[in-house]
Amino acid sequence: MPQQRRTSSHTTINPGSVWLDGLAPTGRRSMRSLLNLSAAILRHNATADSHDWSALRYVHVATIRATLAEQGYAVATVNMVLAALKGVAQTAFNLGQMDADALARIKAVKGVRGDSEVAGRALSREEVRLLLDATKAHPHKSRQKRDRAILLTLCGAGLRAGELVALETRDYDVATRTLTIRQGKGRKKRVVVVSPVVGKALAVWIKARAGNDCLFCRIHRSGSVTGQPLTTAGLAGILRQLQETAQISPFTPHDLRRTFITRLLEQGADLNIVRQLAGHSDISTTALYDRRSATTLIHASSALRF
Structure with a gap:
């Protein structure tokens, strides 16, 4: 109704x-x-x-x-x-x-x-570092832990905004660092094993918000953790605050997904593997997220040997 x-x-x-x-x-x-x-x-x-x-x-x-x-x-x-x-x-x-x-x-x-x-951009390593530093500026430890976990999960697992706010506690296995995205685009489930730094941030946050079903919850101004899940608008607001604190150029939540894909490609990951991790059906879609710099492209072509 x-x-x-x-x-x-x-x-x-x-x-x-x-x-x-x-x-x-x-x-x-x-x-x-x-x-x-x-x-x-x-x-x-x-x-x-x-x-x-x-x-x-x-x-x-x-x-x-x-x-x-x-x-x-x-x-x-x-x-x-x-x-x-x-x-x-x-x-x-x-x-x-x-x-x-x-x-x-x-x-x-x-x-x-x-x-x-x-459209969009990938954030540089320096910008990500500044954002991580910005999470420490909030007076409440609960906000610091949650916002750090959010930032690293977006950059380190390539989730869409809607996928992140839909995560539940059961979707992350601390022991294996396995994140299961059950409500991906097109209702497709995928699994990402996150890096140790992302896993540590998630483990610290999960310990701080024990007892709630939603993985990423809203936090009162007092610093107390609620049982209410974040919304995509709320997530955008959190990232905007971090961006202003870090004093870097504006970015969208989806730019952190572009950052994830670009970093994997920079490190030599196979494009089809990246496609699977990102949850794309078509590899051509993944290619559109590639924001490697012109310097990277020049280095690749100039280093070609016959």
Whole structure:
């Protein structure tokens, strides 16, 4: 049943929920994440389910577009967000919650142009080190341990944002350093044996948040660990805080996945092995994540011997 939003005078069906319910199950979760991200930009702590989408207007959609582009999100991601917002607006119109003029103005927001194949970047080793140092700046030890584990898991296992927030405690075996991603894209399960430094960070965090089912939980301002899992919007906020503390160039959560793939390729890992670790169906997709520098390419070609 679509979620309902209760107002002072009547109960209104949430057009965001109606639109999501009309999607195929395989795409619903990712689109919900995009709506969560959009809602959080418009109002602190807002979600796809809590936000009043009937009040969506041109200025809101334009603000979301500009914010995502400024934060370095891929062209394809920004345009997918715009398509989702336009779909929700159309649903609001169909439900009688939005007039034709407001809908037309929202649909007039243009997509972002650019080469989606070269979107995003891989972080340098120095940037990752600065981010790890930034995790130590928080006054609460629980935040330090969680944020370090999050950062190293993203860089050291190549998880998508949605995959990370869906992890449960049972998905990580401390003894074997084996991380099982049960809710991968397309519902494909994969297994990654993480490096010792990643494994140590996860083990330290797991000990600190004992008793919770979710692997990465929200933390109160007081420093106490809750039993509530992170959202993708919450994860983006954590990484943004670390980026500002570390004073490095902006990056997206997905850039840490690009970092994982690029580092493996730099170390000589076989492209097909990297594909499997990243959970890609097509090896050509993995190749798009390759952000090795021009110097690396020059060295490879100049070192060729016959």
